[in-house]
Amino acid sequence: MAGRRGKVPGREIVPGFRKQGRAIWTLNATPRKNVYGETLLRTDEGEWRRWDPSRSKLGAALVRTENHVSDLLPLPGTQVLYLGAGHGTTISHLHDILCGEDNNKRGRIVAVDLAPRCLRDLNYLAHSRPGLVPLLADARKHAIVGAIQPQRVDWLFQDVAQASQVDIFISACKRFLNKGGSGLFSLKAASERWDEDGERAMFEKVADMLLSSGMEIIEQIDLAGYEDNHMLFHCRNI
Amino acid sequence: MPCTSRPNVVWIVYDWRCAIVIDAEGQTLDVEAWSGKMSQFLIINRLETIGLGGISDEARKLADRWPDACLHQAGDPELPEHEFPEADEEMIQALNEAALVMSEAGVSKAAGDPDRRLEHLLRASDELRAAWLTMESRMVEWTALFLPTARVERDRARLARSIAESPSLEDLATQLECELPETGPGELEWKSLVAWSDSVRGHRGKLEQMEDSIRDLASKHLPSLSKLLGPLLAARLCVSAHGRMRLARLPAGTVQILGAEKAFFSHLHTGSPPPKHGHIFMHPWISRSPWWIRGKISRMLAAKASVAARCDAFGAEIWKDSAVEAVEARMLEIKSEHPRPPKGRRR
Numbered sequence: 001m002a003g004r005r006g007k008v009p010g011r012e013i014v015p016g017f018r019k020q021g022r023a024i025w026t027l028n029a030t031p032r033k034n035v036y037g038e039t040l041l042r043t044d045e046g047e048w049r050r051w052d053p054s055r056s057k058l059g060a061a062l063v064r065t066e067n068h069v070s071d072l073l074p075l076p077g078t079q080v081l082y083l084g085a086g087h088g089t090t091i092s093h094l095h096d097i098l099c100g101e102d103n104n105k106r107g108r109i110v111a112v113d114l115a116p117r118c119l120r121d122l123n124y125l126a127h128s129r130p131g132l133v134p135l136l137a138d139a140r141k142h143a144i145v146g147a148i149q150p151q152r153v154d155w156l157f158q159d160v161a162q163a164s165q166v167d168i169f170i171s172a173c174k175r176f177l178n179k180g181g182s183g184l185f186s187l188k189a190a191s192e193r194w195d196e197d198g199e200r201a202m203f204e205k206v207a208d209m210l211l212s213s214g215m216e217i218i219e220q221i222d223l224a225g226y227e228d229n230h231m232l233f234h235c236r237n238i
Numbered sequence: 239m240p241c242t243s244r245p246n247v248v249w250i251v252y253d254w255r256c257a258i259v260i261d262a263e264g265q266t267l268d269v270e271a272w273s274g275k276m277s278q279f280l281i282i283n284r285l286e287t288i289g290l291g292g293i294s295d296e297a298r299k300l301a302d303r304w305p306d307a308c309l310h311q312a313g314d315p316e317l318p319e320h321e322f323p324e325a326d327e328e329m330i331q332a333l334n335e336a337a338l339v340m341s342e343a344g345v346s347k348a349a350g351d352p353d354r355r356l357e358h359l360l361r362a363s364d365e366l367r368a369a370w371l372t373m374e375s376r377m378v379e380w381t382a383l384f385l386p387t388a389r390v391e392r393d394r395a396r397l398a399r400s401i402a403e404s405p406s407l408e409d410l411a412t413q414l415e416c417e418l419p420e421t422g423p424g425e426l427e428w429k430s431l432v433a434w435s436d437s438v439r440g441h442r443g444k445l446e447q448m449e450d451s452i453r454d455l456a457s458k459h460l461p462s463l464s465k466l467l468g469p470l471l472a473a474r475l476c477v478s479a480h481g482r483m484r485l486a487r488l489p490a491g492t493v494q495i496l497g498a499e500k501a502f503f504s505h506l507h508t509g510s511p512p513p514k515h516g517h518i519f520m521h522p523w524i525s526r527s528p529w530w531i532r533g534k535i536s537r538m539l540a541a542k543a544s545v546a547a548r549c550d551a552f553g554a555e556i557w558k559d560s561a562v563e564a565v566e567a568r569m570l571e572i573k574s575e576h577p578r579p580p581k582g583r584r585r
Contacts, residue, residue, distance in 0.1 A: 108330065123345060126341075127338075130334070131334070133333075133334050133338065134338060134341040135340075136344035141289070143288065144289035146311045146314075147285045147288040150253035150254070151312070152313050175314070
């Protein structure tokens with residue numbers, strides 16, 4: 001796992017996050033340890049972890065977006081909510097940005113998932129990354145999530161890949177997202193009932209649902225190539 | 239009555255460590271903070287209570303003082319704009335640690351989940367069976383190469399034992415009463431064959447042990463369904479449905495074709511005939527019946543199996559032998575109603 005030595009990559013977008021062409025990097029909060037086999041790069045300004053966009057939908061969106069990359073990311077030191085945390089690939093990079101080493105940025109990331117198998121990996125990660133709070137719960141059960149995250153957040157990400165994922169996202173935004181906060185929603189077309197008019201029509205329908213529920217859609221990012229049949233909606237709660 | 243439609247309403251807002259009372263303008267009227275000693279055990283207790291929709295002790299105290307107030311969890315969008323006391327560093331730290339302990343407890347709870355245990359057991363036994371059959375057929379072919387006149391296909395289980403216990407090919411040939419070839423295997427080659435046969439034997443033993451374990455677990459987890467269909471088939475249906483609760487919620491028609499997904503979706507997409515049975519075909523009442531009543535019996539049996547699964551999942555009385563006998567009687571009735579294949583229909 002010994003990382004390469006090299007120059008600090010690319011330019012800084014937010015503290016702890018750099019972009020160099022299509023390569024994106026976060027400042028490793030647990031130096032000399034990688035999470036999912038990603039490349040490590042040791043520099044004079046700390047160790048950088050390469051964010052693999054084909055393993056992380058948020059990573060893919062950061063590479064694909066046509067707006068400012070920083071718009072998609074939460075601010076360091078804030079509290080965020082992540083629904084459908086999975087095995088912690090994306091979570092680990094978010095933690096690098098939000099919390100940093102030994103949580104020196106005082107951030108907090110609540111990672112919700114329903115599968116004990118995923119939580120096993122997240123718990124392991126949480127031990128070496130203070131500020132990461134794993135939660136074994138159904139993202140639809142707001143009382144449980146609200147007990148652990150009593151404050152509303154400015155940044156919410158959802159990647160649950162199950163039927164009615166749009167409704168889950170909308171109700172979660174209403175309950176947990178501050179006015180003006182960013183909600184990112186990864187829609188897996190295959191999880192919804194098959195639409196006779198095809199995938200495009202389904203994406204449009206979802207966009208309509210988001211708009212009519214009082215969300216503003218800032219950008220729709222097609223993740224095809226990194227993650228097929230997926231669309232990432234970048235919304236703002238108004 | 240919804241809170242917002244009442245005049246002069248006040249709200250109690252609470253989280254795990256404090257509760258406040260606010261009015262419609264968001265002014266704080268009363269505060270009650272957790273003053274007792276904070277142990278991790280108590281924090282977890284509170285978080286679990288709130289998570290299940292309960293309220294904290296502080297909120298209860300305020301509710302006694304403000305009996306007309308509406309109770310809401312902090313952060314609820316129905317509340318008017320207000321200030322909520324912020325948690326300090328130490329409290330957030332304590333909350334995070336408690337949450338991690340809760341999450342770890344939740345993960346270790348999954349170890350006791352019979353659905354997950356059954357899934358591993360059943361899949362492992364399927365994999366083991368596949369490996370065992372492949373190895374056994376290689377063993378038979380391998381032996382037959384050296385002893386072409388021996389009828390080794392007859393009793394494969396005994397063959398594995400005979401090879402594993404024979405010191406040389408000559409011994410095996412005498413045991414099987416057949417002739418030796420001109421050139422036999424080398425010493426190391428023979429030893430490899432013996433080791434192979436030994437693992438065939440070992441695999442068989444492990445498979446039997448594994449299936450006993452499935453029987454044991456399934457008869458406890460799905461007692462009624464096991465009684466009706468046998469524990470192995472009951473376990474297979476449960477795993478196929480992704481758990482007992484989901485199996486209980488499936489319609490009987492789905493239970494009937496669990497395991498025949500390929501044929502079923504091919505039916506939906508191309509209009510090929512729908513499958514009459516899935517895993518349930520393994521039951522001798524179906525697989526040992528003539529083809530023209532298999533669909534009828536499997537439909538009836540799936541309906542009864544669905545009822546049995548519901549009895550298991552929702553904790554009803556366990557089926558008695560008489561209930562299974564009633565199903566069997568119905569099966570025999572269907573059999574006697576249709577003694578001959580229908581005219582004009584061919585298999």
